[in-house]
Amino acid sequence: MTATLLVGLAVFGACAVEMVEALTIVLAAGLTRGWRSALEGSAVAVLVLAAVVAALGPTLIHLVPISVLRVVVGSLLLVLGLQWLRKAILRASGHKPKHDEDAIYQREVARLSGLPRPATGRDATGFVIAFKGVLLEGTEVVMIVLTLGLSSGRLEVAALGAAAAVLVVGVVGALVARQLSEVPENALKLGVGLMLVTFGTFWAGEGVGVSWPGADLFLLGLLALYAASTWVLVTYLGRQTFRPKAMA
Amino acid sequence: MTAGRLLSAFGRFWWEFIVGDTPELAVGVALVVVAAWGLAAASVPIGAALLPVALLLLLTASVWRGRRPR
Numbered sequence: 271m272t273a274t275l276l277v278g279l280a281v282f283g284a285c286a287v288e289m290v291e292a293l294t295i296v297l298a299a300g301l302t303r304g305w306r307s308a309l310e311g312s313a314v315a316v317l318v319l320a321a322v323v324a325a326l327g328p329t330l331i332h333l334v335p336i337s338v339l340r341v342v343v344g345s346l347l348l349v350l351g352l353q354w355l356r357k358a359i360l361r362a363s364g365h366k367p368k369h370d371e372d373a374i375y376q377r378e379v380a381r382l383s384g385l386p387r388p389a390t391g392r393d394a395t396g397f398v399i400a401f402k403g404v405l406l407e408g409t410e411v412v413m414i415v416l417t418l419g420l421s422s423g424r425l426e427v428a429a430l431g432a433a434a435a436v437l438v439v440g441v442v443g444a445l446v447a448r449q450l451s452e453v454p455e456n457a458l459k460l461g462v463g464l465m466l467v468t469f470g471t472f473w474a475g476e477g478v479g480v481s482w483p484g485a486d487l488f489l490l491g492l493l494a495l496y497a498a499s500t501w502v503l504v505t506y507l508g509r510q511t512f513r514p515k516a517m518a
Numbered sequence: 519m520t521a522g523r524l525l526s527a528f529g530r531f532w533w534e535f536i537v538g539d540t541p542e543l544a545v546g547v548a549l550v551v552v553a554a555w556g557l558a559a560a561s562v563p564i565g566a567a568l569l570p571v572a573l574l575l576l577l578t579a580s581v582w583r584g585r586r587p588r
Contacts, residue, residue, distance in 0.1 A: 352547065483566065499574050
């Protein structure tokens with residue numbers, strides 16, 4: 271139950287973060303090049319990503335032993351999770367500028383507005399920009415869906431979490447349109463990073479033969495340990511950034 | 519696009535995805551997992567503590583490397 275809930279939450283959060291980034295590109299393409307081509311490009315990319323999950327998921331489960339899968343998947347989750355967590359800690363403590371969706375949106379709009387448009391029919395530029403944006407941002411989501419879903423044996427929960435995030439961010443994005451900077455992206459990234467590192471530790475450990483005290487419940491202990499350490503790092507580095515210089 | 523260029527692009531994608539600008543994390547995770555496996559195989563009971571502690575040290579070192587100099 272604990273693991274199922276955490277898997278669903280982790281995939282939902284990861285997918286929401288990547289969806290916000292993809293949505294910025296799709297909105298810029300839609301408003302400058304026309305909604306038809308931008309939405310078609312996005313839809314085709316989502317179909318390609320869903321097909322990859324549907325094709326690779328069951329195949330990997332049947333071909334690769336679960337212990338090997340857990341070591342490989344756990345290690346991948348650890349690398350990915352630590353990368354997300356590192357970036358989120360540096361941003362939260364002021365050591366790295368935050369991801370500015372508004373600035374990215376303005377830059378994309380300016381770039382796309384300058385390109386020539388066809389007089390009639392589908393706009394290939396809008397289609398390709400939206401397709402590439404969704405596909406590239408979605409690849410990371412596919413990795414997370416596959417790794418979390420396969421290791422936990424809950425691929426359907428992971429896929430549902432991703433689909434829910436696509437739906438929620440899509441609807442909210444359509445309503446708030448250009449206010450994507452309001453989304454607490456760094457907080458989401460930090461939360462997802464914590465969960466990826468927690469699952470990565472747990473499954474990589476199980477894969478190499480570590481026996482965790484309390485089985486699945488140990489996930490909560492790991493999550494608490496990583497969350498507390500992250501808080502210490504953000505607080506310490508934050509103070510370091512804003513400490514006034516000593517008088518000469 | 520030739521098969522060679524496709525393969526090269528595929529390899530580049532995975533390199534960027536796993537290593538990127540934080541090679542210390544990729545190498546560190548590999549070393550920590552192998553060490554935990556070695557300890558578990560030798561029936562040394564510190565495997566459960568080693569993984570989280572080593573990963574926290576790795577994260578702290580990587581964050582420290584990425585901080586803005588004062």
